[in-house]
Amino acid sequence: MVTFMIGLVILIVGGMAMGRLCDHVFQPDDRETPAYAKQDGVDYVPMPTWKNALINLLNIAGTGPILGPIQGILFGPIALLTIPIGNVIGGAVHDYFAGMICTRDGGAQMPEMVRRYTNKAVFWIYDVFVCVLLLLVGTVFIYTPGDITATQVFGFSGSPTEASTWIIYGIIFAYYLIATVFPIDKIIGRIYPIFGAILVFSAVGVFAVMVIFRYPLVEIFGNWNTPSFNYGDYFWTQNFFPIFFVTVACGILSGFHSSQTALVARTIKSEKDGRMTFYNMMAVEGFIAMVWAAGTMALIQFTADQGGISMVFNEKAGTFQYMIQKAGELVAISPTSVVGVVCRRALGPIGGAIALIGIIILPITSGDTALRALRLTIADTFHIKQDNNFRRLSLAIPIFILVAGILVWAKFDPKGFQILWRYFAWSNQTMALFPLAAAGIYLMINGKGKWAWMPLLPGTFYTFICASYILNAKLGFGLSWPIAYVGGVIVAAIYLVLVIIRGKKGGTTPEPTVK
Template sequence: MATFLIGLVILIGGGALYGTLCERVFGPDDRETPAYSKQDGVDFVPMATWKNCLINLLNIAGTGPILGPIQGILFGPIALLTIPIGNVLGGSFHDYFCGMICTREGGLQMPDMIRKFTNKGVYAVYNVFVSVLLLLVGAVFVYTPGDIAATQLFGFSGLATDPKTWVIYAVIFIYYLIATVFPIDKIIGRVYPIFGIILVFSAIGIFAAIVFKGLPVVNIWDNWTTSQFDYAAYFKAGHFVPIFFVTVACGILSGFHSTQTALIGRTIKTEHEGHMTFYNMMMCEGFIAMCWAAGTMAMIQVTAAKGGIDFKMNPATGVMSYFQMVGGKEVAITATSVVGVICKYCLGPVGGMIALIGVIILPITSGDTALRALRLSLADTFKMDQSTNGKRFALAIPIYALTMGILVWAKFDANGFAILWRYFAWSNQTMALFALCSITVWMIANGKKAFIWMPIIPLVWYTIVCVSYICNAQIGFNLPWNVSYIISGVAAVLLIVLSIRGGNKRLAASHELNK
């Protein structure tokens, strides 16, 4: 329990201090924002701060800060400290500067920001990368909430052969299409505040149960080898770096967030709102991740026999699985089903159902804006007019056809979703490297070279994480760990050198223009 509370102090106190530093370094002022200078009633629309905050929070908070921590807490109580530290120094910093730079540069989308602060080659790679990632996000965030709704809300099988599964998917797709095409303040701005209340209720409910019910949470100074689960053995065997940081992506640092903060950069009324809208909302996601991580650990310590869960070898499959007590027997369940156990144990039948609905909503409210961001990025890249519903539909339809194709493959292939999720998690983190390099260049070009250590810290760490992971992974190059770590270290140094060189070139070019 004490480690969990220390982590919250790091998140809140550290976030307050570092967030203030980020704001001072960027230097928001009173210039007119794109919401006014480019107001079009569709994407460039001034909206209230509280709406922007809730929309941004729900845009970035998909199943990542829930399913990621459910798996990541198996590495032990160290997760309750690494989540807030990484969130403050990495994720919140990343979200703030991406959102603020895109706002100041006229409401740029991330591909245009990458093009402006890197070069054509990097821009071309990023454009392909972000398009694939956003398609994967769209598919994952139809699959996940659809299955949770089918199996835990309606009691269906959730199988690919069950027509009811596809009816649920179809309803989610229809909502996505509406939210992707119609003006942001007409759909998203009206619905999201309601979803936001449910999201906050879910996280606070789990937090209250942990604190006031005294649920058992292992401290970092305790013996990690408990009678319920051997966290120490899992930590030693699991390659904490990089596996943990890929697994708990969205609670610490997520490249996907940059595509969403860029959207909000077109609706904030003043740059001074950026601290609350971008930095603090990522801190909220860190809080959500910490609550689900601690909640999962508490359920493991409670055990399945007493209403919690067990994590052990499944004799039927030979792999480690979660187990829940059903009808007096232990039954293997998926990580998504763990969500239901935590909700009902912590909040009771009614509160648990409300929280479960919130968990279903979370990925839906990220999937719609992911596909919206993809439409806007493609439109900006190819200079496509999006002024009418017909033109927006014409671009949205092929995007949805591709998303549906990925979903169908993942659903019918036995290992489809596992492969889909691994590529999604890795590409999500890797995309942040593009943004962190661009932020470094922007800082140098704007006379803030003394502070480039701020983006370089997460840039180095996540280059090691992403490169070592893909070098070792079977879905990557399947190299030994020692070779993978060496390659990742070289890649980190290379990115630092290239980013600093690019920033110096831009700074020198601006000096020439001012002569």
Template sequence: MATFMIGLAILVCGGFLYGSFCERVFGPDDRETPAYAKQDGVDYVPMPTWKNALINLLNIAGTGPILGPIQGILFGPIALITIPIGNVIGGAVHDYFAGMICTRDGGIQMPDMVKRYTGKTVFWIYDVFVCVLLLLVSTVFIYTPGDITATQVFGFSGNATDPKTWIIYGVIFVYYYIATVFPIDKIIGRIYPIFGAVLVFSAVGVFGAMLIFHYPILNVWDSWNTSAFAYGDYFFGRGEMVAFGHFVPIFFVTVACGILSGFHSTQTALIARTLKSEREGRMTFYNMMIVEGFIAMVWAAGTMALIQIGAADGGLTMKFDGGTLKYFQQLSDGSMKAISASSVVGVLCRKALGPVGGAIALAGVIVLPVTSGDTALRALRLTIADTFHIKQDNNARRLALATPIFALVLGILVWSKVDANGFNQLWRYFAWSNQAMAVFALAAAAIYLLVENKGVYVWMPLVPGIFYTVVCGSYILNAKIGLNLPWNAAYIGSILLAVLYTVAIFVRGKRPANTL
């Protein structure tokens, strides 16, 4: 537990100090914000700080900071230190500069920001990543709430061969299809803040349970190979877990949103149009990412505690089944049942918060991705329509474009459910595209500092940008659906990409601001 508390101290204290530093570097002032300069009562609307901060938190937090840490904690207690450090100097910096630059530049959205600071060629690459990310986000946000509902609410098997699983997926799928064309999300949007509060309640509740009941959480100085699970073997890829290991990049791709998320920049750009003052940016952008880091740490530590407790005592057991490492839960008759990473959510909620509290927490975890998945699919449809100038002025045209998009989503969903390791792969490619998207935003932020004569601070977005170029590059160069290169070659290739990334930023940053 001591390691968790050290990590929490890094998150809170580091976030306060580094957030203040970021604010001084950017230099928010009292100039008129887009919310007033372009006020239209629709998108450009001045809103109070507390509302902007809450909306931003709701937009960036869903199952991302929950399911990623649940899988990432298998690398051991080092995760409880890596998550807060990465969040403070990476994810929160990404969110802050993206949101503030979009605010300073008149409320522009991320595609325009990337185009302005990195150029048209890079913009087209970015546009592809946006489409891929939104496609994978939509699939993940059918799979995860559907799986949790099937296994943890109704007690179904959740297996690919169980028709009830597909009925639940089908309900969510049909809702998404309708919501992609019609503005049905406005109905759910009225109660969205309630579920955001439930998400925070679940994290705070699990945190309280860990303290009160002294949950068994390993420290970095303890032995990482325990009788419950060999975290050390997983970390180094030894013994029967030889297929794992490679902390960089696998851990950072797996944990994803709790450390860094490119999707966040698309959401902070929306809030850039509602800030009453630039001075609100630190609370709205930087601090809300710190809150998401807290949520990620809690779910990571809670999952480790369940593994250490063991299935026989209401926790989880990790073991290989058919060559795949799986979570197992003990049923009332004493038998062991394999469950997915998404089902771990229900086990932890009920263990920490009891039947009632667990049910409330589960409701929030289920609804939040559903209310994000529909907007992701709508955003994907609009992005494709804008890119290829496809008119969307009536329902027939919107349905015509939505249909092939949903066919792709359905295909990915079926593959991820039927394949024994499908969800793990789906999650990692969703997370990979998410991190790759963040690399573009960090590059734009670095170029912004250069052209604004603040080059002495360019390392702030540049360092995480270089690191995640290596992470994303090495992962996709090694991946089977990538170039399938050996790890050594993948690492060398990713380092070369990072060098090119750095050179391109400094070359672009030499141009005067008025020529961008």
């Protein structure tokens, strides 16, 4: 538990210091925000800070800060330190500058921000990229909560041939359509506070139980190979760089977040609300990721014999399999099912059920705003007015037809979801490189070049991570790790040089729409 507590101190103290530094660099002021200057009762709606903060937290906290850490903790206790460090200097910085620049630039969405501070070629690449990713996010976050609800709440099989599976999908689908089209304060703004309370309960509840009952955790300064699982061997054989950082996206850094902070940029009342809404909420997500990583490690240490989880290597699949004790036998479960085991072990049947509801809510509250962001992105790109329900529906319906098609394919193809998730995970990290580059250029153009390292440090690091991963992956170029690492370094260097060159060119800073 010592390593976990050190990580928690890093997250809290480091987050407070870095958050203040972000404010010092950006210098939020009292100018009129887009929520007032463009108030339309639909997307530009002034909302209180606490509500914006909860909305942003639930937007960004999908299944990423839970499923990612559940798998990433196999790398050992280093995860309990890497998550908060990466969060403080990477993910929270990314979210802050993305949200604040979009606010100051009149509520611009991320493609517009990228266009203003890079060039048209990069803009079109990013625009296509973000639309594809948001489409995948919407699909994944119908599939995941739908299956959890079917199998762990109602006890159905979750089979694609069962009517119950598609009824549950259909209910989530219908909600997404409503949340995508109707005013943000009428739907999202009213129900998210309830969801937020359940989310906080599940994370804080599991954390409290771990501390009170002193759940067994492996320490960073001890032997990582234990009778329950050899974390040390896993660390050295599974390529911590880049696999861990692709596996644990949300909680450390996620490109999807910038699309969500851009949405909230249209509803904050004052720029001075930005640190709480953008930076601090990412720090809260880091806490959630740490809790689920630690909770999973504790269950592995308990082993299935004591109501926890045992890790068994599946030679056919070439990966470790999560196993639980059921009717006296070891039964394989998915990472998604680990969530239920953690909830019930820590919080009991009633508390576990409430927490499980929170886990189901997490992806739903990201999927709805992902599709809303997709509608707004397409509308902004092609200058399509969204001033009435008919126009919003006309744009939303084709999007939902595509989502339905991908969902059906992923459900019926035995490897469909696995392929879908892998592309989603890598794309999610790659997407972050664009707003980080734009933020660095923004700072240089505005005479704050000495602070450009803040977004460029994580931007360059993750360029190496994303490049080396796709160069090695079978879904990518299939190169050996040594070649992939060299290629990753070269691509990262090119990224850094191009951003600096663009920033030093300067030029006229695009005037904010509101002043």
